Amino acid sequence: MYCTQADMQARFGENELVQLTDRERTGSVNGDVLDTAIADASAEIDGYLAGRYSLPLPVVPSALTLYACDIARYRLYEDGAYEQVIERYKIAVAYLRDLAQGKILLPGIGEDDREDNAAGFAINRKVFTGGGF
Secondary structure (H helix, E strand, O other), X not given: OOOOHHHHHHHHHHHHHHHXXXXXXXXXXXXXHHHXXXXXXXXXXXXXXXXXXXXXXXXXXXXXXXXXXXXXXHHHOOOOOXXXXXXXXHHHHHHHHXXXXXXXXXXXXXXXXXXXXXXXXXXXXXXXXXXXX
8 A cells, every 4th residue: 555544634634534434424534435545546556557666665655655645535536526636636647657657767666676678689690700601
């Protein structure tokens, strides 16, 4: 997982999370609903990273935590998110596309954690030494 319930609460506040997750009207955050959104966000992120990085990542860069929160929040809005939530989701997806295309790299992730996607080949050369064919 790229973010936690605590990360979500720190960024968006308990009131918003209650509004988005409390389907039984208990007045508190429904952890199961929130965990599902976080898992869905993590799966979406993995879809972008899988072709370029070895998963799971050894460490989660803070940028991925931020974008995971934005994606999970977007997914929690069942009746349509408002403009700021949509815009933050679009920014997150643009960042992930850039990662997937190699335009940018994850900070703090070493060379050993990246997949080698370069196609390699060797040319078979014959060396002739005197005497003809």
